Structure formats: C-alpha cells, structure tokens
Amino acid sequence: MQIRISDLMDESCPEKIELGAEDRAMARRVNALVMQKLNIAEPKPRRAGKKPLRTLLLVAAIAVFMGAAAYAVSGWIMNMKKTDEPAVGYWRTADAAGNLTDEQKIVFPDAGMILSYEGPQERTNRPEFRCWYLPSEADFGYTDAEGWTGYLSDSGAGAEIPYIVGAGNVRAGNFRTVINGDVTVVKEEDWGGFHVTFLTSDYTHCQGRWVYDRANYVLLFNAEKGWLVTVTGTDDLDTLEHIARELEIRDSGEPAFDGEDNMVESIGMIDPGRG
Amino acid sequence: MNEQRLLRRLREGDHAALSEIIALYTSYLYTVASNIMAPQLPREDIEEAVSDAFVRLWEHRAEPVPGKLRAWLAAVVRNRAKDALRAARIAEPLEDDLLELAAPVDMEEEALRAELTHIAREAIDTLGEPDGEIFRRHYFLYQKTEEIAAVLNMNGATVRTKLRRGRERLREYFTERGYSCADPHF
Numbered sequence: 001m002q003i004r005i006s007d008l009m010d011e012s013c014p015e016k017i018e019l020g021a022e023d024r025a026m027a028r029r030v031n032a033l034v035m036q037k038l039n040i041a042e043p044k045p046r047r048a049g050k051k052p053l054r055t056l057l058l059v060a061a062i063a064v065f066m067g068a069a070a071y072a073v074s075g076w077i078m079n080m081k082k083t084d085e086p087a088v089g090y091w092r093t094a095d096a097a098g099n100l101t102d103e104q105k106i107v108f109p110d111a112g113m114i115l116s117y118e119g120p121q122e123r124t125n126r127p128e129f130r131c132w133y134l135p136s137e138a139d140f141g142y143t144d145a146e147g148w149t150g151y152l153s154d155s156g157a158g159a160e161i162p163y164i165v166g167a168g169n170v171r172a173g174n175f176r177t178v179i180n181g182d183v184t185v186v187k188e189e190d191w192g193g194f195h196v197t198f199l200t201s202d203y204t205h206c207q208g209r210w211v212y213d214r215a216n217y218v219l220l221f222n223a224e225k226g227w228l229v230t231v232t233g234t235d236d237l238d239t240l241e242h243i244a245r246e247l248e249i250r251d252s253g254e255p256a257f258d259g260e261d262n263m264v265e266s267i268g269m270i271d272p273g274r275g
Numbered sequence: 276m277n278e279q280r281l282l283r284r285l286r287e288g289d290h291a292a293l294s295e296i297i298a299l300y301t302s303y304l305y306t307v308a309s310n311i312m313a314p315q316l317p318r319e320d321i322e323e324a325v326s327d328a329f330v331r332l333w334e335h336r337a338e339p340v341p342g343k344l345r346a347w348l349a350a351v352v353r354n355r356a357k358d359a360l361r362a363a364r365i366a367e368p369l370e371d372d373l374l375e376l377a378a379p380v381d382m383e384e385e386a387l388r389a390e391l392t393h394i395a396r397e398a399i400d401t402l403g404e405p406d407g408e409i410f411r412r413h414y415f416l417y418q419k420t421e422e423i424a425a426v427l428n429m430n431g432a433t434v435r436t437k438l439r440r441g442r443e444r445l446r447e448y449f450t451e452r453g454y455s456c457a458d459p460h461f
Binding site: 014015019035141151 | 367
C-alpha cells in the first residue's frame with residue numbers, strides 16, 4: 001500500500017516552535033464559530049465597572065465567607081524564592097497505583113522567582129471574582145450574569161498586555177510557579193485574609209523573547225483557602241493595585257480539582273502572555 | 276497560563292476555559308492549517324478547520340493531557356485541513372511524501388496505522404537535531420524547505436538533504452521491523 005509520511009506524523013508535533021503572529025480579531029471569529037457550533041450562548045465580556053465600591057467591600061466580603069469556611073484545614077504557606085538560575089521541573093502524571101505514566105521536563109531559562117506551596121493535600125473549592133474596576137475593556141474571559149468569573153483579561157496588542165486577572169488554587173508539594181525576568185518585591189500588605197505581594201519584573205536581559213520589557217504583579221494569597229488570585233500585566237503597578245483593591249472574591253462552590261486529576265508534579269509560570 | 280488548570284476547568288464543562296484555549300492557540304493552529312490549505316482554499320475555510328479542532332476538543336475534553344494540548348490540537352487541525360483538501364479534490368502540498376509499504380502480517384487498518392505512527396515517531400526521535408526538527412517542521416507543520424532553511428539559517432539544499440536522510444531512516448526503521456518498504460522517490 002502507499003502511505004503518506006505526513007499521515008504518520010500525528011505523534012510527532014515539534015515542541016517549542018512558535019508559529020503565527022497574534023491576531024485577536026481572528027481568535028474572536030474562531031471563538032464565535034466554535035460557540036455557534038456547540039450551541040453555546042456567547043456572553044459578551046463585560047466591563048464590570050458600574051458600581052464604585054471600595055476596598056472595604058473586598059474586606060467585608062472576605063470576612064463573610066471566611067467566617068463560613070467549612071474546611072478543617074490548617075492552612076497553606078506560599079514560599080517565594082528569588083533565583084538567577086534556570087528553573088527546571090517536570091510535568092509528571094501517575095496512575096492510581098502511583099506508577100509514572102508520563103513525564104515531561106520543563107525548563108524556564110529566564111526564571112527570576114519561584115513560588116512553592118506547603119499545606120494540606122485535600123481539595124478546596126476554587127475561587128471566583130468580579131471586578132468593580134477595570135481600566136479598559138476586557139477582551140477575554142466570560143462572566144456570568146452577575147459578573148462572576150475565574151479569568152478576565154485585556155490582552156492588548158504588541159508589547160502591551162494591559163491586565164490579566166486570574167484566580168485558582170495552589171497545590172502543596174511538587175507544584176511550583178515561576179515568574180520570569182529580574183523580579184523585585186515592591187511591597188507586601190495584608191488585606192483582610194489575603195497576603196498581598198506587589199512585584200515588578202524586568203525582562204530586558206532575558207534569553208527568551210518576551211513581547212514586553214516589564215510586567216507587574218499583584219498576588220493575593222489566601223492562606224486559609226489555598227487561593228492565589230493574580231493581577232498581572234504591563235499596566236503600571238498602581239493600576240493593577242486599583243484592580244486588585246476592587247476585586248470581590250468568593251468561593252465558587254465548585255471543586256478545584258476534578259476526579260480525573262492524575263498530575264503528581266508540575267511547574268508553570270504566571271507571566272502575562274497570549275500563548 | 277497554567278495548562279493543567281485550564282484542562283481541569285475544561286473537563287468540568289467551563290466554557291470560559293475553552294475560550295481561553297481558543298485565544299491561546301488560534302494563531303498557531305491557523306498557521307498549521309494554512310500551510311496545508313492555502314492558497315488553494317480561502318481564509319474562511321481555514322478558520323473553519325481551526326474551529327472544528329476546538330469543537331473536537333470540547334467533545335473529547337478528557338483526552339488531552341497537560342503539556343500536550345497544543346500538540347493534540349495540532350494533530351486534529353492537520354487532519355481537518357487534509358480532509359478539506361480531499362473534499363475539494365486538491366492534491367496534498369508535500370512532495371516526497373509517499374512510502375510504499377507492505378505489513379508483515381494482516382492487521383486491521385486502525386491498528387496498523389497506530390503501529391506505523393508509533394514506529395515513525397521512534398525513527399524520527401533517532402535523527403538528532405536539527406535533523407529531527409527539520410523533519411517535523413516539514414512533515415508535521417508542512418513548512419516548505421525554503422521556509423525551514425530561513426528559520427534555521429541554512430540553505431535549502433542542506434534542508435532537502437536532511438529530509439532525504441530522514442526518509443531513508445524511516446524506511447530502514449520499517450524494514451528492520453519486518454515491513455517491506457520502498458520509497459518511490461529513491
């Protein structure tokens with residue numbers, strides 16, 4: 001029989017090769033097509049800036065759900081370690097018996113800070129948030145009718161990725177997060193249940209190709225829930241702080257990890273990016 | 276973006292996670308599909324193929340594993356793009372793409388294809404670099420030899436030589452595993 005070599009290449013995707021210039025308009029068209037084919041209503045990304053609430057709202061909301069917390073956990077610790085060495089780690093999955101099923105080495109040559117976590121292995125619900133202030137219209141991420149979401153961004157264009165707001169659960173053990181570039185801790189504060197760290201990172205001496213020279217970070221870590229809410233972007237730190245101060249954060253009621261989770265080790269990064 | 280978290284949310288049925296994945300990978304997938312379909316088919320058809328890949332992701336969202344999502348999507352979009360070419364009765368773009376193979380034993384087509392794909396991957400993994408990358412760029416991403424040469428700062432003749440050696444390695448690998456194998460281009 002005659003067979004095409006290209007037809008035998010399904011398992012041979014080259015890694016670490018970036019293709020295609022960013023095209024947000026095309027991504028939106030494709031998104032609309034996909035939602036249409038799946039018969040999923042495509043809610044408009046909302047700018048959630050209608051009610052001028054202040055930090056007190058955040059503090060009050062956190063106080064309410066903290067008081068109602070049902071998890072008997074002793075809490076999580078987030079360790080932040082600066083580094084000038086590449087961060088090397090693995091994506092490892094294992095079966096129920098603990099046998100390794102997949103392993104992939106990951107290297108972040110531009111790592112500037114490594115976040116690692118200690119705490120319980122048990123699951124908590126994932127966090128969600130709504131923004132009462134955004135400096136520009138969000139272009140990705142969908143909110144429900146009341147504005148709640150787990151991700152919202154203005155991914156900008158060129159060297160500007162104005163802001164990305166994301167919320168998730170940390171995992172203790174072999175699960176680490178990298179921030180690349182030359183990272184500086186600007187200040188640290190406590191906001192009613194969240195330890196908040198302000199960071200800035202300079203990418204001008206990095207080996208990799210970063211679209212921006214500098215990115216800023218506001219990390220809101222909730223030690224009791226094991227939540228990490230990140231406000232990152234190329235907008236200045238004051239603007240990102242404004243976004244962070246007017247976040248309303250709550251328990252989504254949805255579990256953070258599903259039953260199919262078989263990851264036993266991972267390393268990832270939270271630098272703003274478009275993929 | 277943490278792919279592990281995205282896939283978890285996707286498995287939980289989170290539409291927003293799908294949109295985030297679309298935002299991340301549309302440009303990459305469009306380029307792969309475009310290498311196969313353009314210029315014979317228009318942009319709309321290429322975007323259609325890309326959207327089909329994301330629809331398949333949603334319908335089979337338990338399949339991709341963290342760290343391999345882009346490769347999973349790329350494999351899907353390649354097949355969609357080739358289907359579109361065949362539907363339009365347009366020849367596939369790559370030259371030197373055919374192997375003449377005879378399996379040592381009768382096998383069902385799907386099992387045979389899976390085994391051939393696995394053997395091909397093993398053979399390519401032995402090529403070393405940059406030969407392996409060149410082979411994958413050409414036969415997976417459908418990049419033209421001159422495009423590969425420009426990206427890797429080589430001349431086109433060198434790239435073509437390395438591709439020929441890759442095909443020879445592939446043929447040797449199949450032969451060593453009991454397949455009768457000929458390359459119509461030798």
